[in-house]
Amino acid sequence: xKKFALVLGICLMVFACTxxxxxxxxxxxxxxxxxxxxxxxxxxxxxxIEYQQLNIDLLQVRAKLDSAGWQDLPTNQxxxxxxxxxDTDTMIxxxxxxxxxxxxxxxxxxxxxxxxxxxxxxxxxxxxxxxSGLKFKFQxxxxxxxxxSLMINFDGDASVHQTGNGSYKLQPVIHVE
Numbered sequence: 001x002k003k004f005a006l007v008l009g010i011c012l013m014v015f016a017c018t019x020x021x022x023x024x025x026x027x028x029x030x031x032x033x034x035x036x037x038x039x040x041x042x043x044x045x046x047x048x049i050e051y052q053q054l055n056i057d058l059l060q061v062r063a064k065l066d067s068a069g070w071q072d073l074p075t076n077q078x079x080x081x082x083x084x085x086x087d088t089d090t091m092i093x094x095x096x097x098x099x100x101x102x103x104x105x106x107x108x109x110x111x112x113x114x115x116x117x118x119x120x121x122x123x124x125x126x127x128x129x130x131x132s133g134l135k136f137k138f139q140x141x142x143x144x145x146x147x148x149s150l151m152i153n154f155d156g157d158a159s160v161h162q163t164g165n166g167s168y169k170l171q172p173v174i175h176v177e
Contacts, residue, residue, distance in 0.1 A: 028096050029144040033061060033073070033105070036089035037082040038153040038175065048157040049168070051117050054082040055124070056154075056170075057110035061093040062133060066101035066141065079112055082156045089151065102142040105150070105176070106133030115160060115168045124160075125169045136176050151177040 037054075058080055061073045073093045080090065092107075113124040126134075136152070158173040 029099050030147045031063075031073070031093070031095050031097060031102075031144060032091060032147075032149045033093040033152065034089040034149065035080060035085060035092045035152050035154060037085040037156050049115075049117060049160050049162060051115050051156075051160065052083065052119065053114070053116035053121070054156045054160065055079050055112070055114045056082065056107075056126075057112040058092060058107060059110045060106075060108040060133070062106040062108060063097075063102060064104040064106075065097075066103060068098070068100060071097070082154055085154075092152075097144065100144055102144055103138060105136045105138075105152075107152070108133040113170065117168070122168050125163075125167060127169065127171070134172050134174065136174060138176070153177055 056079070058075065059077055061075045063071050063073055065071060073095050076090075076092050080092075109126055113126055114121050115124045116122070142148070153175040155173040155175070159170055161169050161171060163169055
């Protein structure tokens with residue numbers, strides 16, 4: 001019995017002296033970002049341009065988080081024809097991240113943005129979208145709290161303008177829901 005008590009005492013000391021570090025894990029949050037074209041939901045502005053295609057070249061979705069700063073999100077890169085998104089939407093990013101506060105989203109665009117007017121494809125100038133991205137600031141910031149879904153509602157009709165020299169410019173009118 002004394003040997004059993006001695007062995008038990010040694011085992012207790014060995015296991016009691018073992019340090020096991022437990023890391024506190026922040027809860028994961030899911031963020032899904034969809035793109036749609038809300039032009040069909042309202043009356044067209046009188047000076048709007050009738051177009052058959054409105055193509056944006058999406059390279060990267062970025063998120064500015066309170067504690068982590070700017071993060072590149074997994075992005076479904078490609079050229080998106082906003083005309084095809086009139087009554088539907090498409091997922092452009094879906095990710096798991098740590099709980100945080102979302103301050104801003106940016107869509108970084110490439111060089112292959114275009115518009116088709118009267119069956120002719122024209123380049124589409126995007127003054128700030130290609131350098132720093134199309135920006136969506138959240139006031140107040142959005143706290144990511146589980147399965148969050150953001151809808152970027154791109155108003156194509158109000159966003160496209162023809163310049164005096166016949167070229168086309170995109171000044172995005174966007175709502176995030």
